[in-house]
Amino acid sequence: MLSNPGHYDHMPYRRRPKIAWPNGARIAVWLAPNIEHYELNPPPNARRNPWPRPLPDVAGYSWRDHGNRAGFWRMADTMAKYGVRGSVSLNVAVCDHFPEIIERCCELDWELFSHGTYNTRYFYGMSEDMQRELIRDSRETILRASGQRLDGWLTPALSNDETTQHVLAEEGILYTLDMTHDDQPTPLNTRAGRLVSIPYSLEVNDVPLFVSRNTSADRYVAICNAQFDQLYEEGAESGTVLCLPLHPYLIGQPHRIAALDAVLAHITSHDKVWLATGREIAQHYIDHHLADHQSWIAEGTP
């Protein structure tokens, strides 16, 4: 067992080489809607039971299914209202099940990246060959459904195993979201290839907040806005990243959608904001700042 993922070096949050976002922006804001399908009858996994109740877990399944029938459409309209694109953390089987959703994403010029095949197929215990095969399936499915290249990755249900990041790098993935150690992009160490981490979030993620942490819609707005305000301020010194992970079955509910509207209104009322996609953030970081960060680490983070 590993005591540490071992993929990144300690980078104290002071005197880091400056990150400059396009057009003098202080902060890169990106929205990551998780468009998922949870199977009614998934196979078991030794490390995690997909559903807490005996199959079929109608309560769990139907709650999430609401997201694809109702929540997604409402969420997409709210984002379009503010001209904010999404970078979809996509269970790629959604391309087969609900192609209308993918068409809408493409119409809105959203990025699609992979969140595995289904949210009920965990990477716990997968051989490297099986992981590789699944990543390739994701690449082919996203290309077929949207014409896009697969550049980003979030392991379904954050179930990555010890080798996952290595396989991602070898498969040419540009960025991973499996680690939430930072508010800026960071270099990663993998046995081959080049993979970077860009900030995802568990702090302003609607699942922990609404499902686990007893957060009302009003408090969600206050937390997201406070997160933005602080990172916007710090971005004057060096560019920061705010990711808003979304789940249509939560944020797209009638009683919560106004909260997303309020957060997007707050964010878009600021001028030094880069409304980006995951791919754009990763590529900009790789092109302009990755080498500086690597040198600073090599110098001992003076």
Place this chain on the structure above:
Amino acid sequence: MTLPPDYVEYPHRKRGMDHDRYPYRILPRAAPVAWPGGARVALWVAVHAGHFPMDMPLKPFIAPGGMERPYPSYWDFTQRDYGNRIGIYRLMKAMQARGVKGTALLSGAAAREYPVMMDDIAAAGWEPACAGLDMGHLHHGGVAEADERAWIAEAAHLLRGRFGDAVTGWHSPAHSESAHTPDLVAGAGFTWTSGWGNDDMPYAFATSAGTLTAMPLSQDLADQRMLFQQNMATEEFTTAILAAHATLDAEAQATGSGRILTVPVTPWVMGQPHRIRAFGAMLDGILARGGVWSATGAEIAATWRAQQP
């Protein structure tokens, strides 16, 4: 099956405590203490900077903040690790801007894992204290005494290798101890301890290797408990701290004896972007009331000890 007759025998049923670590003391009757400059309240910001190994044992219990999801939980690990690369720097900045000192309750392993952070803690003028080896090495009744002694020695060695004699305080990770822990801690040369959150003022804690100064450090009024375990809003914690300060300040005025406001904060909790402004506002609120002495745990312990008969 019925209980044996000795189930209702009470060998320790007598006046005072059911152990001999310390005598019962009534807080309002404790000898008065004067803080430097005539301050009423000593402000002690105690920063829980623990290191959580991803393969930490989950038995006999998971330390608060421990790995709760299936191995390998990058989720839990990286969320904690965030504190030691980002969150603690936000706390330092907010505290330095207000001239507030801190005590870092450090896993010994932090000296190995984050050597640069040790330099920054020293540069900030914070006190380095030892909070065990790491959050995967909890002290409890099921640990062999020899193992516990070795863990304490290793943790002390790691931190003293960087900070030398400045490491005088011990905090038992997760407020968990075996019956031997205080003896072993005192034997390793520590002079103050904060594992027992049972008073608002220091008291003398007896061990087989000398007397420790027990410092007040609450597990009840703590950001990790209120914001992470109990899911309260950030302002519920900061409001509670200000309420505690108001009470302690009033008691200091009424009795003429100094009081201590301990503020336990955790970099991966309070150092998040959406919380750090509330932390700064809370410090402003405390300082604005005046009569505050910002001090480290060692300074408070030494000042208290010097006034004991």
